Amino acid sequence: MTPSTDHALARALAEQAGRALLEVRASAASTGLAGKDLKDAGDARAQEVLAVLLAQHRPGDAVLSEEAADSAARLSADRVWIIDPLDGTREFSEPPRDDWAVHVALWERGSSDDGSLVAGAVALPARGVTYATDAAPVVPAKPEGPLRLAVSRTRPPSFVVALAEALGAELVPMGSAGVKCASVWRGEADAYVHGGGQYEWDSAAPVAVARAAGLHTSRLDGAPLVYNRPDPKLPDLVVCRPDLATTLLTAIAAQLEQEVSAP
Ligand SMILES: Nc1ncnc2c1ncn2[C@@H]1O[C@H](COP(=O)(O)O)[C@@H](OP(=O)(O)O)[C@H]1O
Numbered sequence: 722m723t724p725s726t727d728h729a730l731a732r733a734l735a736e737q738a739g740r741a742l743l744e745v746r747a748s749a750a751s752t753g754l755a756g757k758d759l760k761d762a763g764d765a766r767a768q769e770v771l772a773v774l775l776a777q778h779r780p781g782d783a784v785l786s787e788e789a790a791d792s793a794a795r796l797s798a799d800r801v802w803i804i805d806p807l808d809g810t811r812e813f814s815e816p817p818r819d820d821w822a823v824h825v826a827l828w829e830r831g832s833s834d835d836g837s838l839v840a841g842a843v844a845l846p847a848r849g850v851t852y853a854t855d856a857a858p859v860v861p862a863k864p865e866g867p868l869r870l871a872v873s874r875t876r877p878p879s880f881v882v883a884l885a886e887a888l889g890a891e892l893v894p895m896g897s898a899g900v901k902c903a904s905v906w907r908g909e910a911d912a913y914v915h916g917g918g919q920y921e922w923d924s925a926a927p928v929a930v931a932r933a934a935g936l937h938t939s940r941l942d943g944a945p946l947v948y949n950r951p952d953p954k955l956p957d958l959v960v961c962r963p964d965l966a967t968t969l970l971t972a973i974a975a976q977l978e979q980e981v982s983a984p
């Protein structure tokens with residue numbers, strides 16, 4: 722059965738790739754597949770599932786995937802699926818870690834703008850949950866206590882320790898951009914701050930869901946996140962509670978300023 726909307730299709734695709742990834746992990750446990758081989762097996766299997774389903778359900782749409790050759794055709798296409806078949810590949814290869822995700826987003830060209838993300842889904846298969854733009858998450862109220870900043874556990878931005886100090890915040894390291902965005906809409910962190918490198922597929926689906934949930938999303942300097950650019954590098958982002966955005970962006974600007982002026 723074909724899902725009736727792009728939102729529902731994004732959700733179904735992310736869930737199906739997630740099930741395939743759980744199977745890869747389960748069979749790895751019995752075959753001894755580990756490390757880079759397990760990462761490669763996961764990337765390849767999830768890419769295969771998503772490619773087959775997109776070709777079946779949306780044959781006219783273009784695709785930008787971390788795991789497939791890029792094509793200039795997407796730059797003139799009206800609709801482009803931006804997918805990360807396995808985000809948090811490192812954590813996927815470290816069972817029983819559960820901080821990895823499947824990202825499926827749809828970018829659509831507007832009649833008068835640069836285009837925007839119009840649907841998205843983030844599956845967290847090892848946690849048995851999928852978030853999508855068809856049922857935007859409801860962000861709980863911030864609990865008492867210091868701000869919590871979700872950051873990469875392996876490649877946090879250079880300035881985050883100083884940023885946390887300046888804000889009196891705690892750092893919450895975890896894998897996967899999708900999982901970190903989910904930690905914000907689940908109320909487990911107040912912001913996700915990243916800098917130093919990333920690609921459109923790392924953030925497109927999480928940003929689509931975060932926006933649907935009413936969260937602030939931008940580059941570190943507050944500029945908008947723009948997708949389906951010729952160069953898919955999109956090296957930094959901030960996702961946070963909307964009432965925190967001005968404070969956080971001001972504090973980040975101060976840190977970046979210090980980095981620039983440091984000898
Ligand atoms: N400095 C950097 N350069 C390039 N990609 C980066 C990066 N830091 C994080 N990423 C990518 O962003 C995703 C989330 O990273 P992290 O878990 O460290 O927060 C990962 O995607 P993949 O797992 O799809 O490769 C990772 O490769």
Ligand SMILES: [Mg+2]
Pocket residue numbers: 787805807808809898922923
């Ligand atoms: Mg990724």
